[in-house]
Amino acid sequence: MSKPELWVIAERRLDHIEPTTQQLITKAKHLAGDAFHTVVILFEANNDHLEDELTAYGPDEIRIVRDDRFPTATDAEHADALEQLVHKYQPNSILFGATITGRSIAPRLQAKLQTGLTADCLDLRFDDETLVATKPSYGDNIMCEIICPDHRPQMATVRPNTFVAETTPGEATVTTETIIFHPVARLQVKAATPVVNTATTVGDATRVVALGRGAAGAATIDTATKLAEKLGGRIGVSRPLTDQERFTHDDQIGQSGNTIHPELILNFGISGAVQYLVGMQGSQTIVAVNADKDAPIFDVADYGYVGDASAFMSALLDQFV
Amino acid sequence: MKIVVCIKQVPETNDVTIDPVTHNLDRRGLAGVMNPFDKNAIELALHLKDTASEDVQVALLTMGPDDYAESLREGMAMGADAGYLLSDRAFAGADTLATGYVIAQALKKIGDADLILFGRQAVDADTGQVGPIVAEFLHQPQITYAASLRLSGKNEVTAERLLEDTKQTLVAQLPAVVSVRSELNTPRYPTPRNIQLSFDKPLTVWHHDDLDLDDSRLGQAGSPTIVTKVYAPKPVKRELTPLTGTPSEAASQLITALKSRQLI
Numbered sequence A: 001m002s003k004p005e006l007w008v009i010a011e012r013r014l015d016h017i018e019p020t021t022q023q024l025i026t027k028a029k030h031l032a033g034d035a036f037h038t039v040v041i042l043f044e045a046n047n048d049h050l051e052d053e054l055t056a057y058g059p060d061e062i063r064i065v066r067d068d069r070f071p072t073a074t075d076a077e078h079a080d081a082l083e084q085l086v087h088k089y090q091p092n093s094i095l096f097g098a099t100i101t102g103r104s105i106a107p108r109l110q111a112k113l114q115t116g117l118t119a120d121c122l123d124l125r126f127d128d129e130t131l132v133a134t135k136p137s138y139g140d141n142i143m144c145e146i147i148c149p150d151h152r153p154q155m156a157t158v159r160p161n162t163f164v165a166e167t168t169p170g171e172a173t174v175t176t177e178t179i180i181f182h183p184v185a186r187l188q189v190k191a192a193t194p195v196v197n198t199a200t201t202v203g204d205a206t207r208v209v210a211l212g213r214g215a216a217g218a219a220t221i222d223t224a225t226k227l228a229e230k231l232g233g234r235i236g237v238s239r240p241l242t243d244q245e246r247f248t249h250d251d252q253i254g255q256s257g258n259t260i261h262p263e264l265i266l267n268f269g270i271s272g273a274v275q276y277l278v279g280m281q282g283s284q285t286i287v288a289v290n291a292d293k294d295a296p297i298f299d300v301a302d303y304g305y306v307g308d309a310s311a312f313m314s315a316l317l318d319q320f321v
Numbered sequence B: 001m002k003i004v005v006c007i008k009q010v011p012e013t014n015d016v017t018i019d020p021v022t023h024n025l026d027r028r029g030l031a032g033v034m035n036p037f038d039k040n041a042i043e044l045a046l047h048l049k050d051t052a053s054e055d056v057q058v059a060l061l062t063m064g065p066d067d068y069a070e071s072l073r074e075g076m077a078m079g080a081d082a083g084y085l086l087s088d089r090a091f092a093g094a095d096t097l098a099t100g101y102v103i104a105q106a107l108k109k110i111g112d113a114d115l116i117l118f119g120r121q122a123v124d125a126d127t128g129q130v131g132p133i134v135a136e137f138l139h140q141p142q143i144t145y146a147a148s149l150r151l152s153g154k155n156e157v158t159a160e161r162l163l164e165d166t167k168q169t170l171v172a173q174l175p176a177v178v179s180v181r182s183e184l185n186t187p188r189y190p191t192p193r194n195i196q197l198s199f200d201k202p203l204t205v206w207h208h209d210d211l212d213l214d215d216s217r218l219g220q221a222g223s224p225t226i227v228t229k230v231y232a233p234k235p236v237k238r239e240l241t242p243l244t245g246t247p248s249e250a251a252s253q254l255i256t257a258l259k260s261r262q263l264i
């Protein structure tokens, strides 16, 4: 008997693959072991080759459906195409990125298939062939494990940057599939323009200098900027600092901001509220400086200094040559 | 023109705890309030009502226990014209699919809504799924996470949707389903006069038998997903190496440590 299929729905962003897709492929491979066949579903135009951005992550198969209408297809058109593939292949489970696109197409497909969909998951595992999805609720204050025992496929959207993409050796088989494209006449995508985003975001940085209310003075922020430059990193902030003119919501780390996994994060004057911690506790090396020895940030730190954030930061900068 | 806004009532605070004995959510004493994101949807509907050249009727729709009527009253005090409450024991325990089904059946009974509006997500469950599910059940086009929306012609709306790094402009022929981003507007407060007026506005309650329903699609039985476990997230505790002494001494210890980890 052939293995059950575990699907990752590839998402495009203008001319590229949205990074969550690659993260999900890596996670799907870990979940699959030898028990599942991992398949990436990719919709693209006839002359596109977005699969080139996926092969290195090593899914068992990349199944491509080509149509020049896909790059500007609407949610309902994507869901319709997916429904046709689901009927043909009967996958066990389908994973989407919990991006705006994923969160828009997945529930539409769910309604067509009348099956279960768990939103914005932070973890996934299989108990035999049952997908156990962990999702936060009540603003990440509560975690729930959710299953969909009696309906297939099992579906989940997964929060971006929850897993880390890893390339692997090994070949992915690339196949093509056809569907009947049913255009929805009553909704047209008139234009899609890139939103200019000059700086790299805190989510992309491998080194992050994070500032909280205890490191919010203008001079401290200047020192932190220099430190971030020396480290080849970027500044991130806890929520209170987004009120400052120098920072925006895009710089915020945490539940209602960015989830990040840098190699190194230095936290200055941040207490370590759960809503902050969920956004950064997957970082590889965590350093915390806080005047309060009982600050919860120390519970997740590898290195900690109890003292003044600004003084420590200046001393650190001085010792960088 | 007829607009229906779907709203949900949620606990007043997200600071819920787990009962250590039953391992269930402890929601005791939590008052219900209207899902804040749904106020943006109501505000959009009222803005269209204030500015459109034609007559616009705004109705609110919610499925839930009888106390959800409070949120309907609040929305009518903001300026909506009517409210519908879908309340029945048979609807309880519904996940997004079963919720979407009942809402879609109620919308069919209300009939000929030109625009059906949703909030971006309910702050308790955080899914944002109900809007697209209803759109699919009603075979209508959907615009999710609208960052702006205007009437752009007879039976036509133009909306902008902000994806992670792309801005889309979409045009939909009505009827259509739209879910809105909170950045779209700032919801108005009820005025004393509107609060007064709201008590005379019609609030219709529909129970199970008032709607055309397939019982196998309701409540827990009609919900494919099951919550098997609820728990409070625990941060992963790491082995903390203290940095000690003066800031300068501590900084030098850190530099040594980061070098050994090949981070600098």
Ligand SMILES: Cc1cc2nc3c(=O)[nH]c(=O)nc-3n(C[C@H](O)[C@H](O)[C@H](O)COP(=O)(O)OP(=O)(O)OC[C@H]3O[C@@H](n4cnc5c(N)ncnc54)[C@H](O)[C@@H]3O)c2cc1C
Residues within 6 Å of the ligand: A139, A211, A212, A213, A214, A215, A237, A238, A239, A240, A241, A252, A253, A254, A255, A256, A257, A258, A268, A269, A270, A271, A272, A273, A274, A275, A276, A279, A289, A290, A291, A292, A295, A307, A308, A309, A310, B014
């Ligand atoms: C639904 C919801 C979502 C949220 N989402 C987020 C989110 O995404 N991101 C986020 O960050 N927050 C979020 N919050 C807010 C969060 O709960 C905290 O309020 C916030 O993270 C606190 O930021 P802070 O640590 O900078 O400030 P504080 O909690 O005020 O902590 C400041 C710290 O600095 C220390 N300190 C003070 N002076 C010094 C000094 N001179 N030197 C060294 N240390 C000093 C203090 O000891 C203290 O520990 C959210 C809250 C809710 C309810």
Ligand SMILES: Nc1ncnc2c1ncn2[C@@H]1O[C@H](COP(=O)(O)O)[C@@H](O)[C@H]1O
Residues within 6 Å of the ligand: B006, B007, B008, B035, B037, B038, B061, B062, B063, B064, B096, B099, B103, B117, B118, B119, B120, B121, B122, B123, B125, B126, B127, B128, B129, B130, B131
């Ligand atoms: N029980 C309900 N009754 C009416 N509308 C609802 C209900 N649940 C959710 N909605 C609507 O669907 C949106 C998304 O909710 P959710 O999918 O639960 O995150 C909300 O912002 C409401 O507009």
